[in-house]
Amino acid sequence: MTPRILLVNPPIYDFAAYDFWLKPYGLLSIAGYLRGKADFALFDYLDRLHPFVAGHKELQSDQWGRGRFYCEQIQSPRCLEEIPRHFRRFGLPRDIFRAFLSKGEPFDFAFIQTMMTYWYQGVEEVIRDVRAICPKAKIVLGGNYVSLCRTHAKTLDADLLVRGTNLEPLWDYLSLTPDLEQPALWEAYDKLDVGVLKLTDGCPFKCTYCSVPKVYTKFSARPPHRSLAELKLVRRLGAGNIAFYDDALLYKAEEVLMPFLNEVIKQDIHVNLHSPNALNARFITKDLAPLTVQAGFKTFYLGFESTSSKWQKRTGSKVFSDELTRAVKHLTPAGAAPTNITAYQILGHPFSNIQQLEESMHFVNSLGIRGMLADFSPIPGTPDGDQCKRWVDMTNPLMHNKTAFPIILLGFEKTNHLKDLQRRLNRTLPH
């Protein structure tokens, strides 16, 4: 008998959350491998095209498909009570999910996506509802939280935890054989305006603050024909904005990204491309920059973090200041709008100081591009996350919260001062 599988992207419990092209790509990819072998139903708490959201004008998307989530203010968890920010639950109201579960045939399995370790409360909420309304469904959890906080994840009453990138235990559990040529199950959405693609997995760098080297053992490229088929699928389903979720999209660009973009141009696929996972400025060359613009890249997010070469060397030598300058010099003449080029800088990293960060912010501003502070989240099992035991209890995933950690490390006033400075610097740029 064909199994019925429920796919759930849970609500987010956090101080802040924004739909920055956020899709449950891992969940949809796994469902895609099982296309035709199971009956699927998707409930995405973060779907801003859900009919419930249509009535809320303030939640409408911007020109590139980003926007605010529906949210409700709730009590902060006790361990975060000292953080002077409002705690919220982001996503569709719980009753909608309960009604969804109550109608129709029962499910055999429920796959629940996890992302940030400190978002596990949303997963817990979903598990409670599935257990209450579909008690026979076997609950499967996969994703970053399960991979990085296995011991904690075991406390959540799931039937199977799929850790890391090895999916064999899942196929065995389901007694199904996947078809790894299949694209993600994007048709599970009734309406789609944003899609996600990944041309590669992993990253050749080993930045000491990053989870990617822990989750992926090596860098590898995905089959290009499969990525192209997936792009065509999401376009056909209505998505005009595509976000790359690659961690090292520009690595070996001559072999991976450039041939892909050439195909996009050759096959006349019109789409807006975005890179919310930082691009490495080192690999933006004179040849690559115009190709990205021609193929449809509209926004460029570059991982910069700090001007301090000492900090850069200590954390993995991902990129240096002169490489950022050079990247901007290639991108702007190629047609990238400077206000659509953004450099991330890390706020609240334990080896960084405020003076360094202010210098970095001014440096980015001097290039005529936008800066964005990326709040540091200590990730368990990474060298820098392990250092953070000095400030927070790393066994409690809520203490990995990226709004909370910079405030714990630097204090509320200094954190606010830096955020204000970033806003003021960005306002000096032409619109």
Ligand code: SF4
């Ligand atoms: S380059 Fe980026 S993805 Fe790779 S390890 Fe460093 S921070 Fe992580």
